[in-house]
Amino acid sequence: MTKHTNRIAPEPTAVRVALWRARHLELDAQPPILNDAVGLQLAQPTGDWRRRPDMHAERTQPFRASIVARSRFVEDCVLQQLGRGVTQYVILGAGLDTFAQRHPEALAAGLHVFEVDQAGPQAWKRQRLEQLGLGVPAGLHLIPVDFESDAGWWGGLLNAGFDPAKPAVMASTGVSMYLTKPATCALLQQASVLVKGSFFIMSFMLPIDQADPDIRQGLLQSAKGAQAGGTPWISFFSPEEIVQMATDAGFPHARCVSATEWSTLYFQNRTDGLKPARAEELLVATT
Numbered sequence: 001m002t003k004h005t006n007r008i009a010p011e012p013t014a015v016r017v018a019l020w021r022a023r024h025l026e027l028d029a030q031p032p033i034l035n036d037a038v039g040l041q042l043a044q045p046t047g048d049w050r051r052r053p054d055m056h057a058e059r060t061q062p063f064r065a066s067i068v069a070r071s072r073f074v075e076d077c078v079l080q081q082l083g084r085g086v087t088q089y090v091i092l093g094a095g096l097d098t099f100a101q102r103h104p105e106a107l108a109a110g111l112h113v114f115e116v117d118q119a120g121p122q123a124w125k126r127q128r129l130e131q132l133g134l135g136v137p138a139g140l141h142l143i144p145v146d147f148e149s150d151a152g153w154w155g156g157l158l159n160a161g162f163d164p165a166k167p168a169v170m171a172s173t174g175v176s177m178y179l180t181k182p183a184t185c186a187l188l189q190q191a192s193v194l195v196k197g198s199f200f201i202m203s204f205m206l207p208i209d210q211a212d213p214d215i216r217q218g219l220l221q222s223a224k225g226a227q228a229g230g231t232p233w234i235s236f237f238s239p240e241e242i243v244q245m246a247t248d249a250g251f252p253h254a255r256c257v258s259a260t261e262w263s264t265l266y267f268q269n270r271t272d273g274l275k276p277a278r279a280e281e282l283l284v285a286t287t
Helices: 012-027 038-043 063-085 104-108 119-132 153-158 181-191 213-228 239-249 259-266
Strands: 088-092 112-118 138-144 169-172 199-205 253-256 281-287
Touching: 012 038, 012 213, 038 119, 063 104, 063 169, 063 199, 063 213, 063 259, 063 281, 104 112, 112 119, 119 138, 138 153, 153 199, 181 239, 199 239, 213 259, 239 253, 239 281
Parallel strands: 088 112, 088 169, 112 138, 169 199
Antiparallel strands: 199 281, 253 281
């Protein structure tokens, strides 16, 4: 959901997320928090990708833990709600998300997955899925949109068959730091029109001085890298601020899921010391 509307390849940030998921399977102890080997196939990095500074085994451990934890939390919510009859899952800024490829049983049970992203990366992803022999199964909708057009992502979603009269799980992860705060407010306001029984889950970056002290230098380096790559981090939120924004946007219920809660849910009794950093957290708002 950044502004590189002419980009054909996926955003570098989306590739990094896919590679961190792959590194989680290679480096961290069993059982994995998230078992995603498909993203690596999609990304198709060069042979020396593991030598990239942002793939360092020890230095990036808390960051990849956070990435797999936030994804696991969202996907657990989707599968739980599918069991309760919710059959629509919307991913805003989908990047190299692979839920549909890893959960064919969910699509077989009637789940529709709507992946929303810029036209160039979406066309690239469709081509890669075909090249890998995975294709685009029934129930997966790749929706190319111009986030700056009048119709925007909501219009594209409706045109793809999303039913606004039915509840949904809508997720936006790894996006809000690239948006202005007014743009995030607009996103929350649009999402708040989802019918009763819907979930909206959005990740957000804490102010760096509120992050865990031992990762602040790494965050500063990441911020510099994002700036140099043309996708600067623009917005940071405290948990209290983001909850208030969701309430003001019209959500009757909103809370934050912290790295501490992720640790309790997914990282108990691990043998490798893997745990998420307190840097990026989740807003969970319901209608």
